[in-house]
Amino acid sequence: MTLPRRGRPGHDLDAVLAAAVTLFNARGYDATSMDDVARSLGITKSSVYHHVRGKQELLRTAIGHALDGLDDAMTQVRGLADATALERLETLVRLSVLVLTSRLPYVTLLLRVRGNSAVELDALQRRRAFDHEVTALVKAAQAEGSIRPDVDPATAARLLFGMVNSLVEWYSPDRGNAGELATTVTALAFDGLRPRSP
Amino acid sequence: MTLPRRGRPGHDLDAVLAAAVTLFNARGYDATSMDDVARSLGITKSSVYHHVRGKQELLRTAIGHALDGLDDAMTQVRGLADATALERLETLVRLSVLVLTSRLPYVTLLLRVRGNSAVELDALQRRRAFDHEVTALVKAAQAEGSIRPDVDPATAARLLFGMVNSLVEWYSPDRGNAGELATTVTALAFDGLRPRSP
DNA sequence: GTCTATATCCTGATAGAC
DNA sequence: GTCTATCAGGATATAGAC
Numbered sequence: 001m002t003l004p005r006r007g008r009p010g011h012d013l014d015a016v017l018a019a020a021v022t023l024f025n026a027r028g029y030d031a032t033s034m035d036d037v038a039r040s041l042g043i044t045k046s047s048v049y050h051h052v053r054g055k056q057e058l059l060r061t062a063i064g065h066a067l068d069g070l071d072d073a074m075t076q077v078r079g080l081a082d083a084t085a086l087e088r089l090e091t092l093v094r095l096s097v098l099v100l101t102s103r104l105p106y107v108t109l110l111l112r113v114r115g116n117s118a119v120e121l122d123a124l125q126r127r128r129a130f131d132h133e134v135t136a137l138v139k140a141a142q143a144e145g146s147i148r149p150d151v152d153p154a155t156a157a158r159l160l161f162g163m164v165n166s167l168v169e170w171y172s173p174d175r176g177n178a179g180e181l182a183t184t185v186t187a188l189a190f191d192g193l194r195p196r197s198p
Numbered sequence: 199m200t201l202p203r204r205g206r207p208g209h210d211l212d213a214v215l216a217a218a219v220t221l222f223n224a225r226g227y228d229a230t231s232m233d234d235v236a237r238s239l240g241i242t243k244s245s246v247y248h249h250v251r252g253k254q255e256l257l258r259t260a261i262g263h264a265l266d267g268l269d270d271a272m273t274q275v276r277g278l279a280d281a282t283a284l285e286r287l288e289t290l291v292r293l294s295v296l297v298l299t300s301r302l303p304y305v306t307l308l309l310r311v312r313g314n315s316a317v318e319l320d321a322l323q324r325r326r327a328f329d330h331e332v333t334a335l336v337k338a339a340q341a342e343g344s345i346r347p348d349v350d351p352a353t354a355a356r357l358l359f360g361m362v363n364s365l366v367e368w369y370s371p372d373r374g375n376a377g378e379l380a381t382t383v384t385a386l387a388f389d390g391l392r393p394r395s396p
Numbered sequence: 397g398t399c400t401a402t403a404t405c406c407t408g409a410t411a412g413a414c
Numbered sequence: 415g416t417c418t419a420t421c422a423g424g425a426t427a428t429a430g431a432c
Contacts, residue, residue: 010397010398011397026312027312027314028226028227028312028314029226029228030226030228030229031228031314033424033425033426034425034427035424035425035426043397043398043399044398044399044400045426045427046398046399046400046401046427046428046429047397047398047399049426049427049428050397050398051397054426054427055426055427086392112310114224114225114226114229116225116229138391141391145393146392147391147392147393148385148389148391148392148393148394149393150385151382151385151386151391152382155379155382156386156391158364158367158368159361159364159382159383159386160386160391161364162360162361162363162364162365162367163357163360163361163364165360165364166356166357166359166360166361166363166364167360169356169360170356181353184349184350184353184357185357187346187348187349188349188354188357188358188390189390189391190390190391190392191346191390191392192386192387192388192389192390193336193339193345193346193349193354193358193387193388194344194346194388194389195343195344195345195346195347196346208415208416209415231406231407231408232407232408232409233406233407233408241415241416241417242416242417242418243408243409244409244410244411244416244417244418244419245415245416245417247408247409247410248415248416249415252408252409253408253409
């Protein structure tokens with residue numbers, strides 16, 4: 001994402017973005033001023049405006065990065081033509097966990113957006129499209145008989161990704177391997193907390 | 199919660215609180231000004247200050263109501279002396295879903311708090327205490343053999359309540375009975391999405 | 397790329413009349 | 415219980431020098 005910085009002082013857009021996202025996540029977007037962002041970089045507010053058009057652009061860029069990751073995961077899953085719906089859904093859960101963990105600050109920010117501006121409304125719309133596709137996968141897996149038929153597909157989809165998305169509330173890279181976590185999440189989602197008798 | 203309003207104009211604290219919480223949830227606490235709250239009630243900002251000492255007090259009262267509900271649920275579960283750890287955990291999940299749905303706006307607000315002030319830090323501390331107790335329950339259920347031993351108790355507890363708490367992102371009272379939803383959540387959490395062979 | 401200085405507006409909160 | 419008027423501080427954003 002970042003081109004190698006060639007020597008010397010000063011920051012680039014990626015540095016400003018990273019600093020902003022960190023603060024947005026820690027204190028909230030609205031509670032973070034451009035001056036906070038500037039001071040966290042050791043520069044002045046005006047200097048920040050040299051790199052970025054405005055506060056909203058920081059938000060738009062950051063949540064766009066998160067949405068692109070999730071869309072990529074969905075695109076990969078769509079490509080699994082020979083797989084069952086259950087396998088596709090399991091793969092989507094696993095890939096989503098990996099996106100959440102690898103782009104943690106960006107996805108964290110995305111999941112806190114409330115639709116307060118055009119930028120945020122766009123993000124919510126893209127999230128809704130993702131959710132609808134998850135619901136369709138659940139429905140298809142039910143038709144296969146590989147997911148219990150006694151739950152509403154939309155509800156199951158929401159609870160499933162509610163669990164997945166809740167990772168952003170506590171996960172940190174040093175708190176364990178992302179691949180193992182993806183396995184745990186998938187196991188709990190599809191097989192439950194109770195032991196399965198083999 | 200509200201005494202029957204005896205005739206005529208003017209609002210009371212509960213009305214101001216309800217209006218504030220609605221806006222806090224829709225746009226975020228920081229993005230909501232006291233003037234927004236006032237205008238949504240059809241009065242001026244100064245009139246709001248007649249009912250409430252300040253913006254923080256609105257937040258404190260609202261999230262206190264949510265925390266009290268969750269603490270009550272935990273207290274009930276602690277009282278089940280004859281129950282297994284699994285039964286206690288299942289009961290806690292069910293009661294938590296009922297608290298989330300019955301106090302939806304307050305719990306929604308609580309779950310979005312980031313620790314930006316003394317009020318918010320207090321709330322986070324009470325949430326942490328709740329989480330620790332859930333982890334202890336999971337551990338006890340594992341010791342009984344009623345929860346799979348291959349997952350870290352703290353991780354399982356977080357994912358479990360991540361799923362439960364995600365309700366606030368989409369539930370609305372007219373979207374189905376809360377008791378049924380609690381049953382669905384419990385079934386998915388403990389038995390998973392896959393069908394169980396009886 | 398960063399700075400100082402400034403414009404403009406909105407914020408939470410208070411005083412005091414009706 | 416609501417109003418008008420007001421305050422001090424902080425917000426986003428811009429202009430222009432270095």
